Amino acid sequence: HPQDGQRIIMVIKDVEESDDFLTSFKVTDDIIASLKKFQPSPGQLASEKLNELIELSKGIVNADYDEILLKVVDVWYHSVLQFSVGRMRDLRGYIDGIIVGESRIGKSSTVAAFQKMYEVGKIVSLAGSSATPAGLIGGSNKMAGGAYQTRAGVIPQNNRGAIIFEELIKCKTDLIKELTDIRSSNKVRIARVNGSIELPAYVRMLTLTNSKTHDGVPKPINSYPNGISLLTDIIGTPEDIARYDMIAIFGFEATKEIDPFYEPPVPLPQIDYQNRIRWVWSRTQEQVYITKTVYQYAVKQANELNRQYGSFINIFGVEAWQKIMRIGIAIAGYLCSTDETFEQIIVTEEHIDEAIKLLLELYDNSTFKLKE
Numbered sequence: 001h002p003q004d005g006q007r008i009i010m011v012i013k014d015v016e017e018s019d020d021f022l023t024s025f026k027v028t029d030d031i032i033a034s035l036k037k038f039q040p041s042p043g044q045l046a047s048e049k050l051n052e053l054i055e056l057s058k059g060i061v062n063a064d065y066d067e068i069l070l071k072v073v074d075v076w077y078h079s080v081l082q083f084s085v086g087r088m089r090d091l092r093g094y095i096d097g098i099i100v101g102e103s104r105i106g107k108s109s110t111v112a113a114f115q116k117m118y119e120v121g122k123i124v125s126l127a128g129s130s131a132t133p134a135g136l137i138g139g140s141n142k143m144a145g146g147a148y149q150t151r152a153g154v155i156p157q158n159n160r161g162a163i164i165f166e167e168l169i170k171c172k173t174d175l176i177k178e179l180t181d182i183r184s185s186n187k188v189r190i191a192r193v194n195g196s197i198e199l200p201a202y203v204r205m206l207t208l209t210n211s212k213t214h215d216g217v218p219k220p221i222n223s224y225p226n227g228i229s230l231l232t233d234i235i236g237t238p239e240d241i242a243r244y245d246m247i248a249i250f251g252f253e254a255t256k257e258i259d260p261f262y263e264p265p266v267p268l269p270q271i272d273y274q275n276r277i278r279w280v281w282s283r284t285q286e287q288v289y290i291t292k293t294v295y296q297y298a299v300k301q302a303n304e305l306n307r308q309y310g311s312f313i314n315i316f317g318v319e320a321w322q323k324i325m326r327i328g329i330a331i332a333g334y335l336c337s338t339d340e341t342f343e344q345i346i347v348t349e350e351h352i353d354e355a356i357k358l359l360l361e362l363y364d365n366s367t368f369k370l371k372e
Contacts, residue, residue, distance in 0.1 A: 136154050136178070324355045
């Protein structure tokens with residue numbers, strides 16, 4: 001700067017997308033060969049192939065973990081950013097989930113194993129003072145000479161990616177409120193001295209947490225009368241609870257037998273798993289194909305879920321069809337449901353059925369007791 005003590009000024013003249021796999025991914029013969037390994041064989045149902053792949057994923061985590069836990073994490077990983085139905089465009093496609101479980105059931109080791117296999121996604125601990133609004137969202141730091149430097153936090157840094165938050169109950173900031181605002185707008189707002197700046201935040205978010213401690217003693221999950229009571233204790237307000245697409249609660253299972261000689265199945269080669277998740281993540285909303293019939297089917301099933309499980313806290317609610325659709329699209333991507341060009345993700349009623357089945361497995365059980 002010629003009139004300000006030779007202070008150095010940066011002028012940005014052009015902005016373009018970074019050359020990562022989301023922009024450079026191309027469907028090749030090798031990619032197609034990989035994706036075909038995840039498709040149901042002739043005559044095989046989608047549910048059968050889904051269960052087969054989930055069982056195979058035990059070889060990724062190298063343990064005989066709960067199939068529902070593996071399915072929740074892996075389906076979450078394969079959600080798209082956006083989708084459109086008819087005239088409705090720019091609908092949120094990425095899944096926002098939370099897993100509440102007792103210690104040592106395999107929450108952290110499962111996400112760590114998948115993250116290592118896929119080599120995408122970021123694991124962030126919320127314990128103690130490590131999770132601050134400035135670190136997660138961003139802020140302005142005063143520099144030498146009186147200038148301010150705006151820095152993006154972890155969430156906008158991972159725009160179009162995935163974040164796994166660990167140890168929610170140990171977070172010292174009101175992260176839930178911040179995440180609710182981000183989910184609603186798909187943006188983060190960073191306050192600055194001369195106004196605020198908005199950054200895009202289309203981020204798949206999965207939160208892991210134990211139950212809260214009372215007087216220094218962890219309260220067992222199975223001591224809560226139902227899952228709603230547990231969620232109210234951890235998350236708080238009904239609207240924040242209703243924002244989640246998938247809520248998985250795992251209590252302690254003392255009756256589960258442990259096989260010391262258990263040998264997990266051998267998973268597919270890592271390149272196949274990486275090809276699949278890069279294929280799913282690189283699909284645009286124009287490449288997610290949903291017919292009017294499938295949309296109407298999802299809405300019909302959502303209305304039925306609300307009739308059976310309606311409550312003052314909207315686990316399903318008016319947006320139930322969108323939650324079903326997000327999970328259904330992720331399952332379609334997980335099973336590589338596509339056309340002959342392998343460019344589109346094609347969602348069918350079978351995928352919607354599997355999404356509803358997963359939701360019922362999460363909520364209509366002896367721990368959550370949503371029906372009761």
